[in-house]
Amino acid sequence: MFGFTGGVAAHEGHDHGAPPPPVSTTIAPRVEAASTVFEAVVIARGAELQVFIDTFDTNAPVAGAAVEMDTPSGVIIGTETEPGIYAFSAPWVATPGSYDLAITVIADAGFDVLVGSLTIPAPPPAAVVEVNAAAAIGASVLGDLRARLETRDLTLAAAAAIGLLVGVFGMLLLRRNRRPVAPAKITALLVALLLIPPSQGQAEVAAASAANAALPMPAAATRDVAQRFPDGAIFVPKGTQRVLGIRTLVTETALHGRRIELPGRIIPDPNASGYVQASLEGRLVAPPGGFPQLGSLVKAGQIVAIVEPTIGAVDLADRQQQIREIEQELQLVTRRLDRRKQLESVVAQTEIEELEIEQESLIAQRDALVSLTDVSENLIAPVDGVIAAGQAIAGQIASPGVTVYEIVDPGRFWVEALSYRSEALGSEAVAVFADGSTIDLVYQGTGLADQGQAVPVRFSVVGEATGLRAGQLLRVIAATPAEHEGIVVPRDAVLRGANGQLVVYVKTNAERFVQREVRVEPLDGDTVLVVAGLEVGLRVVAEGAELLNQIR
Numbered sequence: 001m002f003g004f005t006g007g008v009a010a011h012e013g014h015d016h017g018a019p020p021p022p023v024s025t026t027i028a029p030r031v032e033a034a035s036t037v038f039e040a041v042v043i044a045r046g047a048e049l050q051v052f053i054d055t056f057d058t059n060a061p062v063a064g065a066a067v068e069m070d071t072p073s074g075v076i077i078g079t080e081t082e083p084g085i086y087a088f089s090a091p092w093v094a095t096p097g098s099y100d101l102a103i104t105v106i107a108d109a110g111f112d113v114l115v116g117s118l119t120i121p122a123p124p125p126a127a128v129v130e131v132n133a134a135a136a137i138g139a140s141v142l143g144d145l146r147a148r149l150e151t152r153d154l155t156l157a158a159a160a161a162i163g164l165l166v167g168v169f170g171m172l173l174l175r176r177n178r179r180p181v182a183p184a185k186i187t188a189l190l191v192a193l194l195l196i197p198p199s200q201g202q203a204e205v206a207a208a209s210a211a212n213a214a215l216p217m218p219a220a221a222t223r224d225v226a227q228r229f230p231d232g233a234i235f236v237p238k239g240t241q242r243v244l245g246i247r248t249l250v251t252e253t254a255l256h257g258r259r260i261e262l263p264g265r266i267i268p269d270p271n272a273s274g275y276v277q278a279s280l281e282g283r284l285v286a287p288p289g290g291f292p293q294l295g296s297l298v299k300a301g302q303i304v305a306i307v308e309p310t311i312g313a314v315d316l317a318d319r320q321q322q323i324r325e326i327e328q329e330l331q332l333v334t335r336r337l338d339r340r341k342q343l344e345s346v347v348a349q350t351e352i353e354e355l356e357i358e359q360e361s362l363i364a365q366r367d368a369l370v371s372l373t374d375v376s377e378n379l380i381a382p383v384d385g386v387i388a389a390g391q392a393i394a395g396q397i398a399s400p401g402v403t404v405y406e407i408v409d410p411g412r413f414w415v416e417a418l419s420y421r422s423e424a425l426g427s428e429a430v431a432v433f434a435d436g437s438t439i440d441l442v443y444q445g446t447g448l449a450d451q452g453q454a455v456p457v458r459f460s461v462v463g464e465a466t467g468l469r470a471g472q473l474l475r476v477i478a479a480t481p482a483e484h485e486g487i488v489v490p491r492d493a494v495l496r497g498a499n500g501q502l503v504v505y506v507k508t509n510a511e512r513f514v515q516r517e518v519r520v521e522p523l524d525g526d527t528v529l530v531v532a533g534l535e536v537g538l539r540v541v542a543e544g545a546e547l548l549n550q551i552r
Contacts, residue, residue: 027224027225027235027237028043028044028045028224029043029044029118029119029120029121030042030043030044030118031101031116031117031118031119032116032509032510032511033101033103033114033115033116034056034114034510035056035112035113035114036056037055037056037109037110037112038053038054038055038056038062038105038107038109038110038112038114039053039054039055039056039059039510040052040053040054040103040105040114040116040510041238041510041511042101042103042116042118043224043238044090044093044118044120046093046094047089047090047091047093047094048087048088048089048090048093049069049087049088049090049093050085050086050087050088051067051069051078051085051086051087051088051103052084052085052238052239052242053065053067053084053085053086053103053105053107054084054238054510055109057248057249057250057539058247058248058249059241059246059247059248059507059539060084060247061083061084061085061242062084062105062107062109063080063083063084064080064083064107064108065080065086065105065106065107066105066106066107067080067086067103067104067105067106068103068104069088069101069102069103069104070101070102070103070104071090071092071099071101072092072099072100073090073092076088076089076090082242084242085242093118093120094120095120096120096121096122096123097119097120098117098118098119098120099117099118099119099120100115100116100117101115101116101117101118102114102115103115103116224237224239224240225237226240226551227551228551228552232514232515233508233512233513233514233515234505234512234513234514234548234551235511235512236511236512236513236548236551237511238510238511241511241544244544244547244548245543245544245547246507246541246543246544246548247541247542247543247544248507248539248540248541248542249489249539249540249542250537250538250539250540251487251489251530251534251535251536251537251538251539251540252487252536252537253485253486253487253536254485254486254488255483255484255485256483256484256485256486256488256523256529257426257479257480257481257482257483257484258479258480258482258483258484258521259477259478259479259480259521259522259523259524259529260419260421260423260425260477260478260480260522261475261476261477261478261522262417262418262419262457262475262476262477262478263417263418263473263475263476264415264416264417264418264431264459264473264474264475264476265415265416265471265472265473265474266413266414266415266468266469266470266471266472266474267413267414267415267416267458267470267471268388268406268408268409268412268413268414268470269408269409269412269413269414269460270414271412272383272385272408272409272412273383273385273388273406273407273408273409273412274381274382274383274385274406274407275382275403275405275406275407276304276305276379276380276381276382276390276403276404276405276406276407277379277400277401277402277403277404278307278377278379278398278399278400278402278404279377279400280307280309280377280400281309281310281397281398281399281400282307282308282309282310282376282377282397282398283307283308283310283395283396283397283398284305284306284307284308284392284393284394284395284396284397284398284404285305285306285307285308285376285394286305286306286392286394287303287304287305287306287378288303291304291305291392291393291394292304292387292405293387294387294388294389294390294391295386295387296386296387297385297386298381298384298385298386298387298407299381299384300381300382300383300384301380301381302380302381303378303379303380304379304380304381304387304392304404304405305379305392305398305404305405306376306377306378306379307376307377307378307379307398308376309376309377310397319369322369323366323369323370326362326365326366326369327366329362330359330362330363330366333355333358333359333362334359336355337352337355337356337359340352340355379404379405381405381407382407383407383409384409385407385408385409385410386407386408386409386410387405387406387407388406388407388408388469388470389403389405389406389470390403390404390405390406392404392405408470410465410466410468411464411465411466412461412465413461413465413468413470414444414458414459414460414461415431415441415458415459415460415461415474415476416456416457416458416459417456417457417458417459417476417478418452418454418455418456418457419446419454419455419456419457420453420454420455422455423480424480424481425443425446425457425478425479425480426443426478426479426480426481427442427443427479428440428441428442428443428478428479429441429442429443429459429476429477429478429479430476430477430524430525431459431461431474431475431476431477431525432474432475432476432477432525433472433474434473434474436491436492436525437525438524438525438526439461439462439463439465439468440461440462440463441459441460441461441462441476441478442459442460442462443457443459443478444458444459444460445457445458446458457476457478459476459478477522477523477524477525484521484529484531485531486521486529486530486531487529487530487534487536488523488527488528488529488530489504489520489527489528489530489534489540489542490526490527490528490542490543491525491526491527491528492542492543492545492546493505493540493541493542493543493545494518494520494528494530494545495545495546495549497515497517501517502517502518502519502520503515503516503517503518504516504518504530504533504534504540504541504545505540505541505545505548505549506534506538506539506540506541507539507540507541508539513541513548516533516534516538517533518530518532518533518534519531519532519533
């Protein structure tokens with residue numbers, strides 16, 4: 001199976017749509033040929049043929065191949081100048097005409113023969129005709145101008161002069177897309193038309209033809225330029241495709257598990273994180289070694305802060321009064337106990353024991369009240385980890401229930417996502433960050449309480465969660481038991497078009513790309529599922545689509 005084209009702007013090949021419009025005349029003569037394995041573009045440059053050989057499916061250069069070409073002058077051997085680029089010496093290319101070519105490619109990917117017809121156009125003669133026509137118009141207008149001057153009709157003479165300039169420059173403007181004309185040559189032509197005598201009418205045309213012959217003819221194109229056509233299609237020379245790193249894939253449809261996309265954020269693993277909080281109100285005091293700072297490693301049981309309780313003036317006065325009352329009562333009980341012990345022989349033993357018990361109780365009450373004014377609380381780390389949040393400063397007032405430090409294990413994180421629809425989820429999911437990086441997740445559970453009309457869904461991170469931080473925002477692509485049929489393409493291959501619609505680029509010929517509007521659904525962190533807009537067997541640009549979209 002072979003596809004081939006010929007001509008200066010031949011790009012039909014494996015086109016799945018209408019033939020592409022012609023490219024600019026600055027593009028060198030070329031022909032493309034393709035099979036199911038290889039794709040080749042032959043470009044004529046001077047006395048040499050430059051052949052680009054790529055794989056048909058992926059557009060990757062075929063390097064290290066043995067390439068031969070059967071031409072009208074015999075079989076010639078190609079020399080690889082760059083990976084996938086082969087040069088052939090062909091002096092006959094300088095002669096206009098149509099040449100049938102057969103390219104034999106032997107590479108690791110296989111063996112194939114590609115055929116095509118290369119057309120070398122003749123130089124266009126339009127330049128001579130245009131300048132001669134301009135000279136003829138100028139001669140005609142000059143005759144009328146001289147007649148008007150002899151009759152002193154200056155108004156008509158001025159109009160005739162304007163007509164002369166319009167005629168000359170109008171014809172020169174027709175040449176703007178073909179080749180430049182030097183301003184000095186234009187000026188010389190106008191002066192010649194104005195100064196020659198009437199008897200030299202025939203010489204005017206001859207002089208114009210001679211001046212035109214002196215103009216340089218366009219040289220063969222040495223560099224092809226990518227360009228976008230009015231219909232949105234893009235012509236991208238093979239050399240430019242190599243620079244942009246354009247790679248393609250052949251579309252195929254299959255059944256894939258349906259995915260849904262949920263907004264989420266990183267949270268600490270509940271089993272490997274904890275809070276440091278005070279149980280009483282007081283001032284913070286640094287432990288031995290000082291307060292740990294953000295990012296510091298701590299061990300479970302390590303003292304990270306000390307709380308010295310603070311008491312208000314009224315509370316302190318009440319507590320001191322209670323202590324004095326207890327001390328007074330304790331003195332009375334102590335004296336009674338001493339007297340009973342002196343009369344131990346006549347006093348019942350039970351009465352002495354009751355006084356001893358009452359004495360011990362009063363002593364305990366007094367000590368408890370005194371300790372409330374002097375006791376301090378050590379704040380300890382509940383787990384091993386690093387200080388993720390919080391800042392303790394000496395003299396800071398700590399209140400009960402207020403977090404002083406948050407400690408997390410940097411290697412253990414979870415992801416909490418919000419689901420706005422009740423849908424069963426599978427056991428696997430993928431988290432996608434803003435920079436495109438991904439991590440694998442395992443489903444842990446779904447909450448029953450709504451949070452802003454959304455249900456929290458939690459996943460654990462698979463493996464080491466290095467580089468993550470609590471509160472980091474991301475997207476969660478979660479699997480569902482349902483299946484959907486579609487075409488898988490890389491996420492980077494889908495772009496946003498000028499009208500806001502999602503588009504992909506399809507390679508229709510060796511050097512031609514067109515946009516296709518598509519509708520996609522999330523699949524995983526690196527790919528999406530195209531459910532509308534593409535058919536099976538198309539070559540979609542998988543790499544370099546963003547650079548391709550910049551061509552204007």
